[in-house]
Amino acid sequence: MTDLVKSFGIAVRQSREALGWSQERLAEYSNLNRSYVGEIERGASIASLVTVAKLAVSLDIPASTLVMRGEQVAQAQLVQGISLASIAC
Template sequence: MANVCERFGERLREVREGAGISQERLAELAGLHRTYVSSVERGKRNISLENIERLAVALEVEMAALMPIRAPKNGV
């Protein structure tokens, strides 16, 4: 099972692609660097709540829409 950072990154990519926005454009809209967004999507960063909010605002979704499905109880 993927860790929470990887699952968050997968979910962010799903939402971003669903909105038809490139990583570069999302980074621009959120005031972040493209390589940062890329590393978040690859699960390489433990993203802060502030940056989750910035991405949600840029994607015009609620922060909760970016949250991955909860891991099974034995998969923490």
């Protein structure tokens, strides 16, 4: 579960940075506290469905896409971990 939370946070950060936005701007557009956005991006807080929806609307992407991006980050990290483990053997 923690990996998914962290991966979702990475997806939020990547989406925000793709727009050239600061955490402050995303927080303002999402009606969230900037420090909370930072916690989500670091994987320190679990975003509720309402928060996911607010972030997605602000980032102009469907909530399902934002969640899917988090899953893709998690899968990429898993593959990278497996690849590194096989190299180490």
